[in-house]
Amino acid sequence: xxxxxxxxxxxxxxxxxxxxxxxxxxxxxxxxxxxxxxxxxxxxxxxxxxxxxxxxxxxxxxxxxxxxxxxxxxxxxxxxxxxxxxxxxx
Numbered sequence: 001x002x003x004x005x006x007x008x009x010x011x012x013x014x015x016x017x018x019x020x021x022x023x024x025x026x027x028x029x030x031x032x033x034x035x036x037x038x039x040x041x042x043x044x045x046x047x048x049x050x051x052x053x054x055x056x057x058x059x060x061x062x063x064x065x066x067x068x069x070x071x072x073x074x075x076x077x078x079x080x081x082x083x084x085x086x087x088x089x090x
Contacts, residue, residue, distance in 0.1 A: 031068040032068070033068060033069050033070040033073055034067075034068065034069065035069055035070070035073040035077070036070055036073060043073065043076050043077050043080050044080060045080045045081075045083040045084040045087065045089065046084075046089070047080075048084065048089055048090060051077075051080065051081050051084055051090055052090065054067055054069070054077055054081065055081060055090065059085075059090075061077075061078055061081055
């Protein structure tokens with residue numbers, strides 16, 4: 001007598017099955033860098049309000065994947081946040 005393994009059978013396609021944190025999204029979604037657009041604020045260690053947006057509650061610098069900041073701006077932002085931390089502004 002054969003057992004039917006319902007546990008391992010493929011379920012019908014559901015829209016929720018397609019959404020997963022570990023699978024790549026089929027549609028390309030790219031967000032513009034908020035620090036590279038026209039009229040963007042200057043990244044400086046004295047601009048505390050801007051720097052606080054890119055720091056977590058624990059004081060860690062948020063990654064560019066989360067904030068969608070370009071590579072060059074992320075390096076500059078990191079440098080300025082570290083300066084502000086050393087001076088005790090943040």
